[in-house]
Amino acid sequence: MEQNAHIEHDHYDAEASKIGMWLFIFTELLLFGGLFVVYSVYRYVNPDAFHLAAEELNTTIGAVNTILLLVSSMTIAMSTSTLQYKKKGATLALLAITTIIGIVFLVNKYFEWGVKFSHGIWPGSEHLLNDFSQGEILFFGLYFVMTGLHALHIIIGLVIILVAAYRIHKGTVNENRAALLENAGLYWHLVDLIWIFLFPLFYLLT
Amino acid sequence: MSEEKHHIVPYRVYVIVLMALIVLTFASIAITEIELGAYTVAGALLFAGIKSYLVLTYFMHLKYDKKYIVAMVAFVFAIFVVVLVITFLDYLYR
Amino acid sequence: MQNEHAANEANYLKYQGKYKGLFAWIFSTDHKRIGLLYLYSIMSMFFIGVLLGLAMKFELLAPGKTIMDAQTYNATFTVHGVIMIFMVVVPGLPAIFGNFLLPIMIGAKDVAFPKLNLLSWWLYMIGVFLVIAALLFGNGAPDTGWTFYAPYSFKTGTNLLPAIFGAFVLGFSSILTGLNFLVTIHRMRCPGLTWSKLPLFVWTLYGTAWIQLLATPVVGITLVLVALERFFGIGVFDPALGGDPILYQHLFWIYSHPAVYIMILPAMGAISEIIPTFSQKQIFGYKAIIASTMAIAFVGYLVWGHHMFTAGMSGTAQYYFSLLTFIVAIPSAIKVFNWISTMYKGAINVQTPLYWGASFIFVFMIGGLSGLVLGSLATDVHVHDTAFVVAHFHYIVFGGVGFAFFAAIHYWFPKIYGRMYQKSWANTGWLVFFIGFLALYSPMFYLGMAGMPRRYYDYLDEFHSGNILSTFGSWIMVTGLVIIVVNLVRSARKGKPAEMDPWHSKTLEWTVPSPPPLENFDDIPVIAEDDGPYNYK
Amino acid sequence: MYSPEVTRASNFVQGVDTAFLVILGVSFFFLISLTVVMIYFIYKYNRKRHPVATQIHGSTKLEIIWTVVPFLLTMVMFYYGWAGWKPMKNAPKDAMEVTVYGRMWNFSFEYENGRRTDTLFLPKDQPVKLNLKALDVLHSLYIPAFRVKQDMVPGLEDNSMWFEPQKVGNYDLFCAEYCGLQHSYMYSTVKVMEAEAFNDWITDTTQVVLSAEMDTPANTGKRIMQNIGCFACHSIDGSKLVGPSYKGIWGAEHTVVTGRETRQVIVDEEYIKRSIYDPNADVVDGYMKGLMVSYEGQLSDDDIDNIIEYLKTLK
Ligand code: HEA
Ligand code: HEA
Numbered sequence A: 001m002e003q004n005a006h007i008e009h010d011h012y013d014a015e016a017s018k019i020g021m022w023l024f025i026f027t028e029l030l031l032f033g034g035l036f037v038v039y040s041v042y043r044y045v046n047p048d049a050f051h052l053a054a055e056e057l058n059t060t061i062g063a064v065n066t067i068l069l070l071v072s073s074m075t076i077a078m079s080t081s082t083l084q085y086k087k088k089g090a091t092l093a094l095l096a097i098t099t100i101i102g103i104v105f106l107v108n109k110y111f112e113w114g115v116k117f118s119h120g121i122w123p124g125s126e127h128l129l130n131d132f133s134q135g136e137i138l139f140f141g142l143y144f145v146m147t148g149l150h151a152l153h154i155i156i157g158l159v160i161i162l163v164a165a166y167r168i169h170k171g172t173v174n175e176n177r178a179a180l181l182e183n184a185g186l187y188w189h190l191v192d193l194i195w196i197f198l199f200p201l202f203y204l205l206t
Numbered sequence B: 001m002s003e004e005k006h007h008i009v010p011y012r013v014y015v016i017v018l019m020a021l022i023v024l025t026f027a028s029i030a031i032t033e034i035e036l037g038a039y040t041v042a043g044a045l046l047f048a049g050i051k052s053y054l055v056l057t058y059f060m061h062l063k064y065d066k067k068y069i070v071a072m073v074a075f076v077f078a079i080f081v082v083v084l085v086i087t088f089l090d091y092l093y094r
Numbered sequence C: 001m002q003n004e005h006a007a008n009e010a011n012y013l014k015y016q017g018k019y020k021g022l023f024a025w026i027f028s029t030d031h032k033r034i035g036l037l038y039l040y041s042i043m044s045m046f047f048i049g050v051l052l053g054l055a056m057k058f059e060l061l062a063p064g065k066t067i068m069d070a071q072t073y074n075a076t077f078t079v080h081g082v083i084m085i086f087m088v089v090v091p092g093l094p095a096i097f098g099n100f101l102l103p104i105m106i107g108a109k110d111v112a113f114p115k116l117n118l119l120s121w122w123l124y125m126i127g128v129f130l131v132i133a134a135l136l137f138g139n140g141a142p143d144t145g146w147t148f149y150a151p152y153s154f155k156t157g158t159n160l161l162p163a164i165f166g167a168f169v170l171g172f173s174s175i176l177t178g179l180n181f182l183v184t185i186h187r188m189r190c191p192g193l194t195w196s197k198l199p200l201f202v203w204t205l206y207g208t209a210w211i212q213l214l215a216t217p218v219v220g221i222t223l224v225l226v227a228l229e230r231f232f233g234i235g236v237f238d239p240a241l242g243g244d245p246i247l248y249q250h251l252f253w254i255y256s257h258p259a260v261y262i263m264i265l266p267a268m269g270a271i272s273e274i275i276p277t278f279s280q281k282q283i284f285g286y287k288a289i290i291a292s293t294m295a296i297a298f299v300g301y302l303v304w305g306h307h308m309f310t311a312g313m314s315g316t317a318q319y320y321f322s323l324l325t326f327i328v329a330i331p332s333a334i335k336v337f338n339w340i341s342t343m344y345k346g347a348i349n350v351q352t353p354l355y356w357g358a359s360f361i362f363v364f365m366i367g368g369l370s371g372l373v374l375g376s377l378a379t380d381v382h383v384h385d386t387a388f389v390v391a392h393f394h395y396i397v398f399g400g401v402g403f404a405f406f407a408a409i410h411y412w413f414p415k416i417y418g419r420m421y422q423k424s425w426a427n428t429g430w431l432v433f434f435i436g437f438l439a440l441y442s443p444m445f446y447l448g449m450a451g452m453p454r455r456y457y458d459y460l461d462e463f464h465s466g467n468i469l470s471t472f473g474s475w476i477m478v479t480g481l482v483i484i485v486v487n488l489v490r491s492a493r494k495g496k497p498a499e500m501d502p503w504h505s506k507t508l509e510w511t512v513p514s515p516p517p518l519e520n521f522d523d524i525p526v527i528a529e530d531d532g533p534y535n536y537k
Numbered sequence D: 001m002y003s004p005e006v007t008r009a010s011n012f013v014q015g016v017d018t019a020f021l022v023i024l025g026v027s028f029f030f031l032i033s034l035t036v037v038m039i040y041f042i043y044k045y046n047r048k049r050h051p052v053a054t055q056i057h058g059s060t061k062l063e064i065i066w067t068v069v070p071f072l073l074t075m076v077m078f079y080y081g082w083a084g085w086k087p088m089k090n091a092p093k094d095a096m097e098v099t100v101y102g103r104m105w106n107f108s109f110e111y112e113n114g115r116r117t118d119t120l121f122l123p124k125d126q127p128v129k130l131n132l133k134a135l136d137v138l139h140s141l142y143i144p145a146f147r148v149k150q151d152m153v154p155g156l157e158d159n160s161m162w163f164e165p166q167k168v169g170n171y172d173l174f175c176a177e178y179c180g181l182q183h184s185y186m187y188s189t190v191k192v193m194e195a196e197a198f199n200d201w202i203t204d205t206t207q208v209v210l211s212a213e214m215d216t217p218a219n220t221g222k223r224i225m226q227n228i229g230c231f232a233c234h235s236i237d238g239s240k241l242v243g244p245s246y247k248g249i250w251g252a253e254h255t256v257v258t259g260r261e262t263r264q265v266i267v268d269e270e271y272i273k274r275s276i277y278d279p280n281a282d283v284v285d286g287y288m289k290g291l292m293v294s295y296e297g298q299l300s301d302d303d304i305d306n307i308i309e310y311l312k313t314l315k
């Protein structure tokens, strides 16, 4: 990925890729960081409404999704080890598990949002605007934006994982050139990291 | 461009960390069930903090990385916290 | 291997790769070509911005309607601001000179991720097109000011979404450039080039890159929220739904204050290269300048609230932000002192870049010192949102960045094009420009203290004389600009061939031919223990 | 604004101007001395006169000096800025209160006795507290001669500013926060009067009553609309501003969007009333929802009847 088109040097530099990925993760952290600032301010301004609104969310689904992400984080972390042990099959299997868990997470999310929609709660919906207090409107606004953006990151993460798996399959990513897989892993952990904060902030603080 | 020697993390470590994370998840659910008033938020964040520390050090390999990467990560989190605190200088004293 | 040498003989301007003609440029991953791509695209946007600026000045020549109506005026300053900030000065020096010079200055063949580098340029172009689309299609150009303040930004009927989206994409481009530079500086320095031997321009790029990386995402998400607000009414900034417009301002300035240091740091870096070269002298206080660069980058992150002294923040926050704003001025002061001391007992070679460099110091001081007036609570309450602020930021943004840009282009021009410009014309251009600049913006300080608010299409008679002077100044300045640009464009084609090191400088870029070969160096240079970028004898 | 007749126009002028003088003094000192030194160096050490540079790496002592001295100076400047600003934060208890409504694009001022004006009348030497209410977007109330400015933020409660006028006279009052099309026309005047004159003015209701009796309803309607600022958005000559023109409005058939559906309405009394009290219920096709905000509570039914009479005259 990092080669110059017309200079056929071997430019592979695992550490450079790793720093690059970390730096990118920093920007992602601050992207969500902005949202966390918004969340904290509004939580501070409307404590009661936020409590009330959080009760509308289903803690069980949230908890299940948390565990799912944690497990998937472990599987992808393990896959970096298996790759080093030159176990291509195991690596691919672990990635497959990770992908499946990611998809299950999204399906859960889909149903969770679906339930909200069927109750007439979505950003700007009439039910929300008419029957809820301002704090609750903000809560749900942030809920949809933050979990939505998180879901978008899951999708991006899945795409990266699939590309990595394909390259492992073809052998261009291997124990000597593992950067892509490690970066896919880092990205996936980032997604996990963000969820670790989203979960208590939205589901638990009732 | 020398080959960086990789530290291969044994599976066992990952499994232990995962267990710890799951336990912490349930612990944070439990603690928020209890009525602690303002401390609920603090409690939940504390657990989330510990969890993210585990993810960062083990899953994201910071433990085995060069120190300057760790420093960068710490710096970024610090900046975020500082920005949050400063923003609250406005809201706390309005 | 054989191939590679053949390639190395041609310089980067002539080299023919897989593609021919235009494609050889827009698909090139060579950092020097990308630098020039940025130069041309940024300059084009810059000219649009200048024309809009002139149009505004023309409108303000007399009270009442002069050439346009109020809606057009409001759209004009918005687009002018958006273009100048997001498309000209934020990417300006890093994307043009950073791309061109960074690898050469650290003895590398390219940046760490050349393809990503090309992608940044493409993203930049996409952002540009989106903003232009906002102008030409839909319900008219956006009219919110470049700050997009809520709640007006989701009440206005104008075509805001493409502009917001464009700004978002531009931000992404900026992040990728920063990321690339950081990795390059960390990983690709040539042997012997330790951190304490890096040229100061590289150091400022390093500081800038960190701000780009850590501040830009915040404005990204803020703009996304505004867009969502317009689409769905999520309520986060809408007072009718419980949102807080002041929180929008916090988020906006959390980015946009650090952004002003994204603009100025590389400019300071370029000046820190030029002053020692033309004094033929070691830079004074190398370590102090580095320390002040990092201090600006860091403290600059914590002072955003000084844009909001009258916004309705708490008194505590106001107090705190004012205090830190004064602190952030100190590192800039340190730099100025060190630059001037560098000239002490030098063997000063007075050339065009030095004219620009010295006048940079002068206008930067005016801009910066007027920043102190704004940073102080009592006085800012009076001059906030008046022409005084407009004067401050034109002095420092384009007095600072613009002058540094012209200093830099006159300094590195022989390296970039391998030709020399007409020095007499360059000097004349500088003089006319400088005079015009002072006439254009100085009256605004007065107007602001007299109470003329900014973003005013029309004004009361009492403000007339200042505005006339200012408008005349704009005409003089543009004359200067035309002289400068015509001279440079002609010389790029027809100028005398330049030597390898026309200014007798010591940084690495002057050790390669002008223009540099495709891969910069045949062999990666090695810096000796006692050598360094400012090692004048 | 530094002409003698307006200095000391309010109690804050002195504090603010002192801060100005201190900061500008330090600034000019540095600007001039550093520029002179720089030009002198460029001249003196020109390579013709001084062909060989003396290499100096730096000096820790100097670095410390020029870190510490500016630091101390900035703290001095900060102090004066803070001192001039501090008293602006807390209004005295006995301040007279005026509520200011800012909307696109005019100010209106409501006094304690309910009287409303579009010019701010104030007694000399009496602290006033302005309670700031923005009805649509951000505005900012700025009186240069008094050195005061405060943004008006929709939704922000307890937003206020205070000052004490100390000189009789007329002063400009501007909207300093960009608020859309007519931002530069959103200005008004502060009239500071002697206390007795002000008292006569505020208790004097005859003017209103008289003119109401003498004027035709249509003229009264026009005056009300001028005072409250309808013409900022609506023209009477058929040209399209932010809102539709009033020309020929009475009895015309308009296409409006109600909720999601588009329908035709005849402009009658009921429709006009709804347009004023609940403007976002029926949004005229081709115009933006949310720009016009409700005037409920600010215009009485009688006022609206007068407005309608006036609108009828606009054929
Ligand atoms: C390149 C961009 C740039 C830079 C570098 C700066 C630098 C500074 N700016 Fe500026 N600023 C802008 C771009 C920039 N600004 C823009 C674009 C806006 C308007 C945005 C908008 O609203 O549209 C703005 C607005 C702005 C405001 C808000 C005004 C308002 O809206 O009310 C303030 C308030 O504190 C401020 C302060 C400062 C200060 C203290 C510095 C300091 O960093 C300056 C430091 C420099 C010096 C101090 C001079 C050199 C030193 C000496 C000569 C030695 C002597 C010095 C001492 C004794 C201290 N700026
Ligand atoms: C870089 C920033 C930049 C630059 C160069 C300019 C250039 C000019 N500007 Fe400015 N201006 C802004 C940034 C800039 N502006 C911003 C952010 C606002 C606020 C918008 C808002 O309120 O939302 C503003 C607002 C603004 C107003 C106030 C509108 C109002 O409040 O009512 C006016 C009034 O006349 C004005 C005039 C001009 C003129 C006449 C020029 C020019 O015509 C002058 C001509 C310039 C030159 C001759 C050369 C300068 C050279 C360079 C900058 C180097 C280029 C660098 C690279 C290519 C890397 N501008």
Ligand code: CUA
Binding pocket: D102, D103, D104, D105, D138, D139, D140, D175, D176, D177, D178, D179, D180, D183, D184, D186
């Ligand atoms: Cu109201 Cu500007």
Ligand SMILES: [Cu+2]
Binding pocket: C256, C257, C260, C303, C304, C306, C307
């Ligand atoms: Cu700032």
